[in-house]
Amino acid sequence: MILDKHNRIHNYLRISLTDNCNLRCFYCMPDADYSFMPSSQLMQSEEINQIAKTFISLGTNKIRLTGGEPFVRKDADTIIKNLSAFPVKLSLTTNGVRLHEFLDTIREAGITSINVSLDTLQADKFQLITKRNNFRRVWDNIQLLLEHHIHVKVNMVVMKGINDGEINEFVAWTKHAPVHIRFIEFMPFTGNRWMDDKVVTWQDILGTIETKFSWIKLKDEANDTTKKYRVPGHQGTFAVISTMTSPFCSTCNRMRLTADGRMKNCLFSKEETDLLSAFRRGEDIVPLILGNVKAKAAERGGQFVEDYHQLQAKGIENRSMIAIGG
Numbered sequence: 001m002i003l004d005k006h007n008r009i010h011n012y013l014r015i016s017l018t019d020n021c022n023l024r025c026f027y028c029m030p031d032a033d034y035s036f037m038p039s040s041q042l043m044q045s046e047e048i049n050q051i052a053k054t055f056i057s058l059g060t061n062k063i064r065l066t067g068g069e070p071f072v073r074k075d076a077d078t079i080i081k082n083l084s085a086f087p088v089k090l091s092l093t094t095n096g097v098r099l100h101e102f103l104d105t106i107r108e109a110g111i112t113s114i115n116v117s118l119d120t121l122q123a124d125k126f127q128l129i130t131k132r133n134n135f136r137r138v139w140d141n142i143q144l145l146l147e148h149h150i151h152v153k154v155n156m157v158v159m160k161g162i163n164d165g166e167i168n169e170f171v172a173w174t175k176h177a178p179v180h181i182r183f184i185e186f187m188p189f190t191g192n193r194w195m196d197d198k199v200v201t202w203q204d205i206l207g208t209i210e211t212k213f214s215w216i217k218l219k220d221e222a223n224d225t226t227k228k229y230r231v232p233g234h235q236g237t238f239a240v241i242s243t244m245t246s247p248f249c250s251t252c253n254r255m256r257l258t259a260d261g262r263m264k265n266c267l268f269s270k271e272e273t274d275l276l277s278a279f280r281r282g283e284d285i286v287p288l289i290l291g292n293v294k295a296k297a298a299e300r301g302g303q304f305v306e307d308y309h310q311l312q313a314k315g316i317e318n319r320s321m322i323a324i325g326g
C-alpha cells in the first residue's frame with residue numbers, strides 16, 4: 001500500500017505518454033519556444049509496462065493515460081493493450097481528435113469511460129483556443145463514443161470572457177445526451193498566462209446555471225475531484241472541479257508519472273523523482289515511489305495561498321501542464 005504522511009492511500013496513477021500534442025491550447029501549452037521531448041527521453045512502451053506493474057504491486061488499481069495528447073504516440077495502441085491485461089481500471093483523457101482511429105483498441109481494452117476535452121461548442125472559438133480547426137472532428141468523435149455506449153466526460157476549462165458565456169449551452173447538451181460535463185476552474189502552470197481575473201469560480205458557474213436551470217446535487221464518490229449535479233429530466237449530468245477555490249486534497253489518492261518518467265505526487269508539486277533513470281540502471285524503484293508519496297504536501301503541492309487573487313503565478317515552481325500530464 002502507498003501511504004503519505006497524512007495517511008492518504010494512493011492507488012490511482014496517471015501516466016503521461018507524451019508531451020507532444022496535435023492541438024495548441026493556450027492555457028496548457030506555453031506559446032513560442034516549447035520544444036517537445038526527444039523520443040529517447042520518453043518512457044518506452046515496455047518501460048511503461050514494467051513501471052506500471054510495480055505500482056500495481058503496491059496497490060494501484062486505477063490508471064489513466066494522458067499527455068500531451070496520448071493518441072499522437074505511435075505505439076499508443078500497444079501501450080493500451082499491454083496495460084489492459086493488468087487488474088486495473090484503465091481510462092484515458094484525450095482531446096478527441098484521433099479517437100476514431102483508436103475505437104477498436106479502446107473497445108478491445110475494455111475501456112468504458114473516456115474524458116474528452118472540449119472548451120467550446122463553437123468552431124471558430126475552438127480554433128481560437130486550440131489554434132487548430134478540429135471542432136467538427138472532436139464533436140463527431142464524441143458522438144461515435146456515445147453510439148458505442150462509452151461514457152463520455154467532457155472537460156471544459158472555464159475562462160472569463162472566453163467561454164464562460166457557453167456554460168448553459170453545455171448544460172443544455174445534457175438534456176438529450178448522456179454526457180457528463182465537467183466545468184474546471186482555470187489553473188496556473190508555467191507559461192500559461194494565467195490571470196486571477198480569468199478564473200470563474202465554481203460558485204459563479206453554479207450561479208450562471210441557476211439563471212436557466214434548476215438542479216439537484218448528486219452523491220460524490222470517495223476520492224472524487226468533482227461536485228456532481230443533474231438537471232431534473234436531463235439524461236446527462238454536470239460537475240464542477242474547484243481546484244482554485246475549494247481544493248479536494250484531503251481525500252487525494254493520485255500520483256503522476258510524466259512522459260519522461262518523473263514521478264510527481266501532486267499536479268502542483270515542485271519535487272519530482274526520476275523513476276525512469278533508476279529503472280534503466282536496474283535499480284529497485286519501490287523505495288523511490290514510497291518516498292515520493294511520503295513527502296507529499298497536504299494541499300496543492302504546498303505552493304498555493306488560500307485566496308487565489310493573492311497568488312503569484314510566476315512564483316509557482318512547476319512544469320507547463322502539457323509536460324506534466326493532466
Ligand code: SAM
Nearest residue numbers: 028067068069093094095117155186187321326
Ligand atoms: N490532450 C488531452 C486533453 O486535452 O484532454 C490530455 C492532456 S490535457 C493536459 C488534460 C486536461 O487538462 C484537459 O482536460 C485540459 O483541459 C486540462 N487543462 C490543461 N491546462 C489547464 C489549466 N490551465 N487549467 C485547468 N485545466 C487545464
Ligand code: SF4
Nearest residue numbers: 021023025028068095
Ligand atoms: Fe494538447 Fe490537451 Fe494541452 Fe490542449 S489541453 S494543448 S489538447 S495536451
